[in-house]
Amino acid sequence: MRKRFCIGTTVLMTGLLLGGCLQRAVPPAAPPGTSPPPAAQPGGVPGPAPNAAHPTAPTPAYERDRPATPDLTGGPESQNRTARTTPREGTDPSRILYFSGPRTAKQVALTFDDGPDLRFTPQILDILKQNGVKATFFIVGTRAQAHPEMVRRIVAEGHAIGNHTWDHPKLTKLTPQQIRDEVVRTDQLLDSIVGYYPALFRPPYGLTNPDIVREIGAMGYKIIDWSVDTRDWAGTPVPQMMDYVRTELRPGAIILEHCAGGRSEDLSNTVSALPQIIDTLKAQGYTFVTVPQLLNIPAAKMSAE
Structure with a gap:
């Protein structure tokens, strides 16, 4: 009798132990309307839950930047520009434009318009810094x-800046007072x-006329146009951009x-072509300077008017 009792007790204890192990091995079901708990990784560390709080990949910086960078009032360059058939050089008789x-001297000035943003501007600054090149940015x-x-x-990295208006309108459609306000x-x-x-000014889209030149000049600015157009604004492939540079390049x-x-x-x-432009021009003996250095003019003026 005592032997049967011992055997029964042993069987009962074994069953209880097995049940407890199985209960620990199988996770409890998630309550209705909730996600299951994250699976454990090796070492017992829970993995990230596949939900909105833990996205599989971070949003790229330039995608986050798009809503924060204001658009150009006059529209994108590609919809408002045509390439000049004859490059312009020198200055106009007024010594303003x-x-x-x-x-x-074999000097050239790289200029960059329409910034800053958080997608392309940092990349361009990185390339310039890596190559020891100073440029001019029209803001x-x-x-x-x-x-x-x-x-x-x-400015901290040694580049010059110029005024590119408040929101990039077509100046030829504005009154003199509206231009001054911009x-x-x-x-x-x-x-x-x-x-x-800044003592430098560049009109959006390069659009100007004698009245605008006089108006801007009276405010103490030098208007900076260009002699080499990479046509980056048109989505031009890099090899074609390089051809434009080689064809139109002159000292100054x-x-x-x-x-x-x-x-x-x-x-x-632009980001892809820039290192090639720098290397090509350096190989030809050119040095890179800012616009004020190239033209021997002040980078700053005393007031905003």
């Missing part, structure tokens, strides 16, 4: 307001960011590129 610098006011840290970086508002913002008023050249674009514009071609 410049297309290029002196041809007495749109609304974009400087959105990304003041990029304007500070441009320019002064941008200058006041740039002064608040970097501590000075001012080269037009962009460090930001309109919503529909992809300037990956």
Whole structure:
């Protein structure tokens, strides 16, 4: 009798032990309407739950930037520009509007329009820094307001800046007072960011006329056009961009590129072409300078008017 009791007790204890092990091995079912708990990784560390709080890949910086970088009021360059059939050089008789610098030395100035943004501008600055090249950036006011840290970086790394209006309109469609408002508002913002008023101005899309030249000149600016157009704004392939540079290049050249674009514009071609442009011109004996250095003009002026 005692033997049967012992056997029964042993069987009962074994069953209880097995049941407890099985209960620990099988996770409890998730309550209705909830996600199951994350599976354990080797070592017993829970893995990330596949939900919105843990996306599989972070959103690229340039995608996060798109809503924050204001668009160009006049529209993207590709919808408002045509390439010039005859490159321009030198300066106009007023000594206000410049297309290029002196041809007495093998110097060139790289210029970048429509920035800053957080997608292309940092890449361009990185390339310039890696190659020890200084350039000139023509800044749109609304974009400087959105990304003041990029304007500070441009200046801190030794580049020159110029005024490219507040929101990139077509100046030929504005009144003289509207033009002044565009320019002064941008200058006041740039002064608040970097501590000075730029003395350089570039009209959006290169659109100007004698009245605009007189108006801007009376405000103390030098208007900076260009003599070499890479046509990056048209989505031009890199080999074709290089052909344009080789064909139009002269000592004293001012080269037009962009460090930001309109919503529909992809300037990956500019980023890819820039190291090639630098290497090609250096191999030909050119040195890179800022526009004020090229033209021997001040980089800053005393006031916004």
